[in-house]
Amino acid sequence: DLSSKIQNTQFKNLFLNASGIHCQSKKELEELMNDHYSGGLVTKSATPNSRFGNPLPRYHSLPAGSINSMGLPNEGFQFYLDYVTHSNIQKPTILSIAGMSKEEDLELLHQIQDSKYQGLTELNLSCPNVIGKPQMAYDFASSNQMLKEIFAFFKKPLGIKLPPYFDLVHFDKIAKILNQYPLSHVNTINSIGNGMWVDIESESTVLKPKGGFGGVGGAIALPTALANVRALRQRLNSSINIIGTGGVTTGQDAFAHILCGADMVSIGTQLYEEGLGAFQRINNELIEIMKAKGYHSLDDFRGKLKEQ
Ligand code: DHB
Numbered sequence: 001d002l003s004s005k006i007q008n009t010q011f012k013n014l015f016l017n018a019s020g021i022h023c024q025s026k027k028e029l030e031e032l033m034n035d036h037y038s039g040g041l042v043t044k045s046a047t048p049n050s051r052f053g054n055p056l057p058r059y060h061s062l063p064a065g066s067i068n069s070m071g072l073p074n075e076g077f078q079f080y081l082d083y084v085t086h087s088n089i090q091k092p093t094i095l096s097i098a099g100m101s102k103e104e105d106l107e108l109l110h111q112i113q114d115s116k117y118q119g120l121t122e123l124n125l126s127c128p129n130v131i132g133k134p135q136m137a138y139d140f141a142s143s144n145q146m147l148k149e150i151f152a153f154f155k156k157p158l159g160i161k162l163p164p165y166f167d168l169v170h171f172d173k174i175a176k177i178l179n180q181y182p183l184s185h186v187n188t189i190n191s192i193g194n195g196m197w198v199d200i201e202s203e204s205t206v207l208k209p210k211g212g213f214g215g216v217g218g219a220i221a222l223p224t225a226l227a228n229v230r231a232l233r234q235r236l237n238s239s240i241n242i243i244g245t246g247g248v249t250t251g252q253d254a255f256a257h258i259l260c261g262a263d264m265v266s267i268g269t270q271l272y273e274e275g276l277g278a279f280q281r282i283n284n285e286l287i288e289i290m291k292a293k294g295y296h297s298l299d300d301f302r303g304k305l306k307e308q
């Protein structure tokens with residue numbers, strides 16, 4: 001049994017697409033909605049208007065992961081709101097939003113509040129790839145102020161997507177802020193911002209935008225992702241669920257995320273590289289590990305990581 005919950009939303013299994021992967025176009029969303037092995041659907045982070053995103057090339061596969069600087073290509077907020085309110089919804093949805101400013105974020109949240117949408121919303125405070133738009137969640141005071149303004153009017157289930165933190169003091173600081181608000185969940189981690197990759201033959205960057213700087217994901221992000229899930233689970237109120245994102249390529253990786261405290265697990269780079277079949281394979285691999293260990297539900301081991 002791989003069922004799991006975020007607040008009162010029940011998912012048939014814990015696996016989600018990472019936002020941005022297989023969730024931008026109508027066709028991708030339909031395929032994801034119809035995939036039997038993903039527990040829920042997360043939409044590409046929406047801005048008020050549609051965007052082409054950054055110039056190409058903007059995604060590059062690495063030996064053990066990926067680097068990208070997509071720049072928020074998306075069909076615009078109304079398209080995704082329509083999709084999650086009007087389509088043939090067969091699994092829970094998470095509507096991801098990423099305004100270009102606090103004002104835009106508040107405006108989008110007002111529109112969600114006033115709509116008939118009853119699913120989960122996720123505010124992306126951590127996109128690293130838009131020039132002039134800092135990763136808000138690295139600014140603790142601004143994040144706190146923003147959440148204060150949001151929860152003054154927003155009454156639907158809301159989570160936030162966080163960037164990775166690398167200092168234990170930063171975990172203390174962000175958790176102290178987040179614990180003041182009735183968040184449904186945090187999603188940790190977004191890509192590791194502003195990495196660099198070099199093509200030796202051409203002696204060049206591999207990405208066009210931003211002089212080659214881009215967000216790093218995939219297997220090489222797994223230790224950072226596990227640390228962020230673990231550190232936040234140790235600090236956040238138990239009412240705040242955790243979506244573990246980062247570096248999951250196998251059932252073992254998902255098992256590790258759950259041991260660290262993840263309620264849900266999302267798959268980004270591996271889903272992009274392998275396609276939707278990754279869901280079935282990783283589901284099966286996790287079930288095999290649980291069988292071998294005699295576990296029947298995720299609660300049997302979630303958060304129960306042992307220390308040496
Ligand atoms: C993009 C990348 C991210 O990591 C994110 O959170 C949002 C958007 C992007 O470049 O499109």
